[in-house]
Amino acid sequence: MCKKGLSITRIISLKRFISLFLCVILILSIVGCQSSGEKASEGEKSVTSSAEKDNKSNDSSTEKTIVKLTMLTSAATNQPAKDQDIILKELKKQLMEYNIDLDVNTLTDYSNQLNVRIAGGNIPDIFSAGKIEYVEFAKQGILLQLDPYMNNLPSVLKNYSEDIINQAKVDGKMYGISKRPYVNYDLLFVRKDWLDKLGLEVPKTLDEFYNVAVAFRENDPDGNGQKDTYGFSTGGQGIRGFSPIFGAYGTTTPTNIYVVDNTLKYSTTEPMFKEALAYIKKFIDSGAVDPEFLVNTTEVGRQKMFMGQVGMAYFQWSEMTKPPFGDQLKEADPNAEWIYIEPLEGPGGKYLTSTSKAVGSFLCFSSALEKDRQKLEAALKFADLITEGPIHNLLCYGIENKHHKVENGKIVALPEIGEVSYSWVYQLTGRNEMEYLIAKYPICENEIIYAATAPMIETLNGYIINPEGFNYGDLSKYESDEVIKFIYGQKDFSEYDKFIETCYSAYNLSLYLEEAEKQLKQFGILK
Amino acid sequence: MVRKTSDIIFDFIVYFSLIFSCICILFPLLYVVSVSLTPYAEVIKNGGFMVIPRKITFESYILFFKESRLPRAYMVTIFITVIGTFLNLLFTTTLAYPLSRKNLPGKNKILFMIFFTMLFSGGTIPTYLVVKFIGLLNSVWAMIIPGLVNTYNLLIMKNFFANIDESLFEAARIDGAGETRVLVQIVLPLSKAILSTIGLYYGVAHWNQYYSAIMYIDDSDIQPLQIVLRQFLAGSENDITKYNPDIEVAPESLKMTAVILTALPVLIVYPFLQKYFTQGVMLGSIKG
Known part of the structure; x- marks a missing residue:
């Protein structure tokens, strides 16, 4: 009896304990949320009050308080520690003259890390975002709407073309500053010494290209008596490695939109595209293409070129002739002579590859800046400073007279510029690409100019904000998977129509094309 | 024969x-x-x-040690491994021991609450929010405190403690020992095997700490070794920077050096703990 009573009181006390415990947790969590919210608003108040104070003190004296800003961007492979980061130190020093105290953090797995921070409400004042994230953030109202403040950005207005500025518009409103886009770096390289050895001419047409590749495979161009060479390869490009062939057929790699004579074209559904695939299949069947063509990483592809395993390659000059690779090539084989060649001529014209002038990433501001006038102005000032002028030059070419010097108003890189090669991580608004590249890599000047100016098909996918119910990544993956099946003979071309049909039915291609047409008209690309 | x-x-x-x-x-x-x-x-x-x-x-090794981020990353990782493992063991034992006693009131309910976290977790963003509100963001403690007690390790340890003969406790109690004294002077000396096993689990996990650093650490000065390693090996491969001609990919030799330098300490420690390791797991599972 007594025992039972004891256990009952024990149960009751346990139940009480648990319910009390749960209540405490509940209250704590609520209080926790509230207090943090209060804190934030208190913080704002204190900032505004300090701003008011500043205004008052501004009236009496010219003294200004220092504005703290936080910034997030992606890290470079060779990013140094903060206290050894010459560029960051100098940047902070120079920004101090504008009373801006910038706290920069660089992240490794940038887009994922940024997403978590934003979802967690931990939004940096200034950050960079890729196109897809940018549009998402803009729609969620996380980003500062820039339209009223465009006049605070004179360097941007001066250096940017209207097209590039306008690409930052989401639903007609500006939420960020476009990072000036890159240009094309891909070239078609051929080994001149092998051509000479086999008595061949530089290939000009698709047929000649085919013959040269087969000759490089069959006729032992390296003279070691073994059939160990391939005609054509690439690195890190996958199916894009075949771009010069698609270009000769007047089209591009799969899943691309381009405009010919004011009509919208979609590469995969073009008749010429199918013909290009037939050519590529024939080319692969000849055995002249590196069997690992699609899976070569940039390093592996380059290694194959340097080791004399391939005679022609679709490669970026920045991965091939830019230091230190140029010297490595000479060291590996002093006789090797690589030249870049003109686009191949084919039934569809003569295009080296496809390129895009679309902006891939944007400089964004947190919408919270709007509540703090002083911070907002500082952030805009920062964006303007990194777009043109001494600070822009610092982020591009390092410190004057240490990493670069100015001769007759032109910037000349000094050998020490190599130690700040990571400085691009801070170029959130980009740079004047051609001027920059030629100043920085004068040894590659010819390649830089040719790769950027060769005849190319301009793809327009980057302009388009994908409609709801359409997943570009899925379609792109499906198409390249199928295309690979066709060119490697795992699927017969009789099934090609079925493949196109699936693109429309299962992946909603028509929705995308309609939307693309509408949006390109808004940009004035289609009339 | x-x-x-x-x-x-x-x-x-x-x-x-x-x-x-x-x-x-x-x-x-x-x-x-x-x-x-x-x-x-x-x-x-x-x-x-x-x-x-x-x-x-040895060029790439020399380059590596000149590389400014590495020594610091080593310090961070050593800190979270040593301090983190110590705290892990401290909290895991002090939780496992009472739970292993049969006379603990509400034992099953507490156990269920702990076990529940093995089945359901709060998810990435809520966890991030918790860490944020506690004020751990951008601090080395964010890599230690959120995973202070690992449920799986706790259950192993609890089962090990439960298998220690009850009469030992009775004898100790007759001699006038309190719970703390029983734990420190009776239980722990008998549990060296399980302590080193669990310690190794925790230690290796801390050494390989990547996820919490990716989540909670912005400041490059307190990033652990694995983050720096990843940066070397993979660069920042995202669409923002894919076609940038400025990107310098570390040469293969440097990548391999990075792999060796990060794997080596674990490789060295392992053989010394291995005898406890096998012993510990066996004792935990078979006895009882």
Whole structure:
């Protein structure tokens, strides 16, 4: 009896304990949320009050308080520690003259890390975002709407073309500053010494290209008596490695939109595209293409070129002739002579590859800046400073007279510029690409100019904000998977129509094309 | 004793498969070592693949130690491994011990609450929010405190403690020992095996700490080794920077050096803890 009573009181006390415990947790969590919210608003108040104070003190004296800003961007492979980061130190020093105290953090797995921070409400004042994230953030109202403040950005207005500025518009409103886009770096390289050895001419047409590749495979161009060479390869490009062939057929790699004579074209559904695939299949069947063509990483592809395993390659000059690779090539084989060649001529014209002038990433501001006038102005000032002028030059070419010097108003890189090669991580608004590249890599000047100016098909996918119910990544993956099946003979071309049909039915291609047409008209690309 | 043919065949198969799997494990390691020691031009001349280096250079190792982020990353990782493992063990034992006692009121309910976290977790963003509100963001403690007690390790330890003979506790209590004294002077000395096993689990997890650093650490000055390693190996491969001609990918030898330097400490510690390791797991599972 007594025992039972004891256990009952024990149960009751346990139940009480648990319910009390749960209540405490509940209250704590609520209080926790509230207090943090209060804190934030208190913080704002204190900032505004300090701003008011500043205004008052501004009236009496010219003294200004220092504005703290936080910034997030992606890290470079060779990013140094903060206290050894010459560029960051100098940047902070120079920004101090504008009373801006910038706290920069660089992240490794940038887009994922940024997403978590934003979802967690931990939004940096200034950050960079890729196109897809940018549009998402803009729609969620996380980003500062820039339209009223465009006049605070004179360097941007001066250096940017209207097209590039306008690409930052989401639903007609500006939420960020476009990072000036890159240009094309891909070239078609051929080994001149092998051509000479086999008595061949530089290939000009698709047929000649085919013959040269087969000759490089069959006729032992390296003279070691073994059939160990391939005609054509690439690195890190996958199916894009075949771009010069698609270009000769007047089209591009799969899943691309381009405009010919004011009509919208979609590469995969073009008749010429199918013909290009037939050519590529024939080319692969000849055995002249590196069997690992699609899976070569940039390093592996380059290694194959340097080791004399391939005679022609679709490669970026920045991965091939830019230091230190140029010297490595000479060291590996002093006789090797690589030249870049003109686009191949084919039934569809003569295009080296496809390129895009679309902006891939944007400089964004947190919408919270709007509540703090002083911070907002500082952030805009920062964006303007990194777009043109001494600070822009610092982020591009390092410190004057240490990493670069100015001769007759032109910037000349000094050998020490190599130690700040990571400085691009801070170029959130980009740079004047051609001027920059030629100043920085004068040894590659010819390649830089040719790769950027060769005849190319301009793809327009980057302009388009994908409609709801359409997943570009899925379609792109499906198409390249199928295309690979066709060119490697795992699927017969009789099934090609079925493949196109699936693109429309299962992946909603028509929705995308309609939307693309509408949006390109808004940009004035289609009339 | 005469050995039967079948025994010999059996031994042969066993030895063969063991030696074969040994080679499978050692060969990539050897490759990593030799690439890290060979100049790039030499690699190319040898067809891009070599096992025994002919020319040796320590250039990439020297480069690595000049690399400003590495020493700091080492310090961070050593800190979270040493302090983190100590705290892990402290909190895991002090939770496991009471739970292993049969007379603890509400034991099953507490156990259920703990076990529940094995089945359901709060998810990435809520966890991030918790860490944020506690004020751990951008602090080394964010890599230690959120995973202070691992449920799985806790259950192993609890079961081990539960298997210690009850009479030992009774004897201690008769001698006037309180719970703390029982834990420190009776239970812990008997549990060296499980402590080193669990300690190793925790230690290796801390050494390989990546996820919490990715989540909670912005400041590059307190990023642990694995983050720096990833940056070397993969660069920042995202669409923002994909076609940037400024990107410099670390040469293969430097990548391999990074792999060696990060794997080496664990490789060295492992054999010394291994005897406890096997012993510990066996004791935990079989006895009782």
